Amino acid sequence: MTLIDTTAATRRRRRRASSSVMAVLRFIVTAATTFLGLLAVTFFIGRVVPIDPALAIVGDRAPAHVVERVREQLGLNLPLYEQFWIYLKQAVTGDFGTSVLTTNPVMADIARVFPATIELATIGTIIGALIGVPLGVLAAVKRGSIADQIVRVIGLIGYSVPIFWLGLLALVLFYARLNWVAYPGRIDIVYEYTFTPITGFYLLDAVWQGQWDVAWDLFRHIILPGALLGYFSLAYISRMTRSFMLNELAQEYVVAARAKGLSETRIIWFHALRNAAVPLVTVIALSYAGLLEGSVLTETIFSWPGLGLYITNSLQNADMNAVLGGTIAIGVVFVSINLFSDLLYRTLDPRTRNR
Amino acid sequence: MSVVETPKPYSREWLLSDRPASRRQAKLGRAYVVWSRFAENRLALLGLVIILALLVVAALADVLAPHNPVQGDLMNSRLLPPGSAGYLLGTDDQGRDILSRLIHGSRLTLFVVVLVAVIAAPIGLIVGTVSGYAGGWVDAVLMRITDIFLAFPKLVLALALVAALGPGIENAILAIAVTSWPPYARIARAETLTFRHSEFIAAVRLMGASPFRIVLRHIMPLCLSSLIVRVTLDMAGIILTAAGLGFLGLGAQPPLPEWGAMIASGRRFILDQWWVAAMPGFAILIVSLGFNLLGDGLRDALDPKEAGQ
Numbered sequence: 001m002t003l004i005d006t007t008a009a010t011r012r013r014r015r016r017a018s019s020s021v022m023a024v025l026r027f028i029v030t031a032a033t034t035f036l037g038l039l040a041v042t043f044f045i046g047r048v049v050p051i052d053p054a055l056a057i058v059g060d061r062a063p064a065h066v067v068e069r070v071r072e073q074l075g076l077n078l079p080l081y082e083q084f085w086i087y088l089k090q091a092v093t094g095d096f097g098t099s100v101l102t103t104n105p106v107m108a109d110i111a112r113v114f115p116a117t118i119e120l121a122t123i124g125t126i127i128g129a130l131i132g133v134p135l136g137v138l139a140a141v142k143r144g145s146i147a148d149q150i151v152r153v154i155g156l157i158g159y160s161v162p163i164f165w166l167g168l169l170a171l172v173l174f175y176a177r178l179n180w181v182a183y184p185g186r187i188d189i190v191y192e193y194t195f196t197p198i199t200g201f202y203l204l205d206a207v208w209q210g211q212w213d214v215a216w217d218l219f220r221h222i223i224l225p226g227a228l229l230g231y232f233s234l235a236y237i238s239r240m241t242r243s244f245m246l247n248e249l250a251q252e253y254v255v256a257a258r259a260k261g262l263s264e265t266r267i268i269w270f271h272a273l274r275n276a277a278v279p280l281v282t283v284i285a286l287s288y289a290g291l292l293e294g295s296v297l298t299e300t301i302f303s304w305p306g307l308g309l310y311i312t313n314s315l316q317n318a319d320m321n322a323v324l325g326g327t328i329a330i331g332v333v334f335v336s337i338n339l340f341s342d343l344l345y346r347t348l349d350p351r352t353r354n355r
Numbered sequence: 356m357s358v359v360e361t362p363k364p365y366s367r368e369w370l371l372s373d374r375p376a377s378r379r380q381a382k383l384g385r386a387y388v389v390w391s392r393f394a395e396n397r398l399a400l401l402g403l404v405i406i407l408a409l410l411v412v413a414a415l416a417d418v419l420a421p422h423n424p425v426q427g428d429l430m431n432s433r434l435l436p437p438g439s440a441g442y443l444l445g446t447d448d449q450g451r452d453i454l455s456r457l458i459h460g461s462r463l464t465l466f467v468v469v470l471v472a473v474i475a476a477p478i479g480l481i482v483g484t485v486s487g488y489a490g491g492w493v494d495a496v497l498m499r500i501t502d503i504f505l506a507f508p509k510l511v512l513a514l515a516l517v518a519a520l521g522p523g524i525e526n527a528i529l530a531i532a533v534t535s536w537p538p539y540a541r542i543a544r545a546e547t548l549t550f551r552h553s554e555f556i557a558a559v560r561l562m563g564a565s566p567f568r569i570v571l572r573h574i575m576p577l578c579l580s581s582l583i584v585r586v587t588l589d590m591a592g593i594i595l596t597a598a599g600l601g602f603l604g605l606g607a608q609p610p611l612p613e614w615g616a617m618i619a620s621g622r623r624f625i626l627d628q629w630w631v632a633a634m635p636g637f638a639i640l641i642v643s644l645g646f647n648l649l650g651d652g653l654r655d656a657l658d659p660k661e662a663g664q
Binding site for chain 2: 046163
């Protein structure tokens with residue numbers, strides 16, 4: 001008897017272990033193929049789509065032997081799969097070539113500008129979540145009311161407005177007319193040479209060093225682009241929050257809590273929102289990833305020296321190495337956040353574990 | 356939702372009948388139910404009106420536009436404010452009437468959204484239905500590719516693609532289409548899975564239909580309604596991406612009156628002549644709002660389960 005029991009138990013345990021091993025394996029395969037796909041697509045864009053990448057570098061007036069030499073240097077005379085293999089090896093070591101515009105390695109450029117983008121996207125997500133979640137809860141609780149309609153319209157406009165246009169108008173109003181915020185850029189020219197950032201996240205650095213005047217100046221620079229990005233994530237976050245909350249408020253445990261005599265505030269904010277929080281974390285992570293992308297156009301408007309401005313500047317100067325390097329950088333972070341939020345969802349919500 | 360003339364009375368009762376006598380009556384009845392659900396939603400009707408207006412304006416652009424959209428009067432009408440005589444929305448730095456440019460620009464906007472939809476939706480439909488119907492390793496491979504594309508940041512990928520292809524409206528369309536098919540494939544696959552094992556498919560198969568015919572004639576039509584909803588909802592995003600590419604100088608090239616490019620050219624005058632950049636932005640906002648409202652309304656009308664979500 002006991003023998004059979006133990007074997008059954010071991011088998012069960014083994015099966016459970018193997019299923020979690022399978023899950024980890026599946027995750028690794030997903031992550032690996034996605035990153036490989038990202039590199040394959042950028043390889044395709046950089047090497048296959050342009051008619052002749054060598055000509056793109058030396059210009060079409062260059063003598064034939066120069067073109068030929070550049071082709072060899074780029075490895076364009078090799079078969080495509082070998083080119084891809086070399087490309088992969090270089091990409092894994094962080095080698096994306098040299099930027100024609102800045103003459104630095106693309107990777108060094110990206111490391112320099114990325115903190116600015118992260119800082120902006122973080123501020124945007126914080127603003128979006130702090131306003132978006134309460135708005136969504138309000139809309140769900142007062143479903144069909146005027147408040148619900150207003151939240152809906154705010155969200156719809158957020159989905160429909162061109163971000164660069166709204167940024168321009170906001171600059172005219174808040175900088176040129178009202179002078180509430182600082183001019184485009186990240187830091188005032190006065191502080192540019194006196195302030196020495198440590199991490200590249202200027203706001204944190206300034207606060208850490210106790211330079212409050214610098215911090216205030218930084219704040220005056222970041223608040224408008226941050227609020228703009230915040231509005232976009234707010235549109236998405238409030239809509240999803242409303243949907244999750246409607247779902248939770250229709251559940252029976254809400255009726256039970258009401259029957260127990262709990263206050264409506266407590267039911268909404270502690271019971272229902274807590275259950276809606278798990279998918280909400282995913283939504284906020286996804287909107288963070290979306291803001292990294294949204295920053296491309298916003299940074300152009302606000303002369304924000306981040307990755308988006310780097311990509312668009314390189315675009316204007318036909319600097320393909322820099323464009324592709326920037327695309328890969330945003331892509332890798334974007335994909336990582338996607339994968340991470342998926343993982344987070346599975347660990348946070350016990351209901352998804354046994355599926 | 357035009358009602359075809361029939362000899363039968365097509366009153367409300369006839370339309371809502373539980374036992375339709377003919378296929379046409381059943382179809383009309385279903386259309387009537389969808390339409391009345393749609394018409395209850397005032398915002399959705401507003402969206403429909405906006406999109407119909409866009410179609411009319413684009414079709415009659417030559418008649419409606421008061422001035423030449425490409426050639427302006429540099430001598431007399433440079434940077435006139437809105438409300439100037441003959442120039443309702445003002446003029447730009449080359450003396451061109453902004454209203455006329457917006458009217459002609461509606462054609463470009465429609466051109467972009469229609470072409471992207473025509474390229475991306477069928478790709479998604481084919482990938483999704485084949486993947487869902489075939490199952491097995493075909494499904495696994497196709498869905499992995501779809502997921503890889505789905506995981507990409509769309510705008511950045513489109514930017515890089517246009518940078519490689521060279522600027523221009525056709526290349527912008529191609530780039531947007533390449534980045535927007537994956538959601539359609541996911542939807543089509545999900546729909547296909549729901550009726551893949553249903554009896555009518557089995558019946559058709561027993562009658563000797565080839566897999567090709569089953570997918571093309573029996574599965575694809577059933578995926579269409581949810582696909583249309585999704586495409587309509589995506590239209591606003593397509594317009595915004597196209598405008599963003601135009602703003603960066605990667606979309607339609609001057610002197611074409613593309614709305615995003617118009618904002619870019621008005622950027623230099625934003626502090627003193629705000630209307631040059633502001634007006635095209637309003638046009639983009641209104642049209643994409645129209646598509647969003649229409650898409651929301653369509654989803655609620657076609658799929659009441661999702662309503663209000």
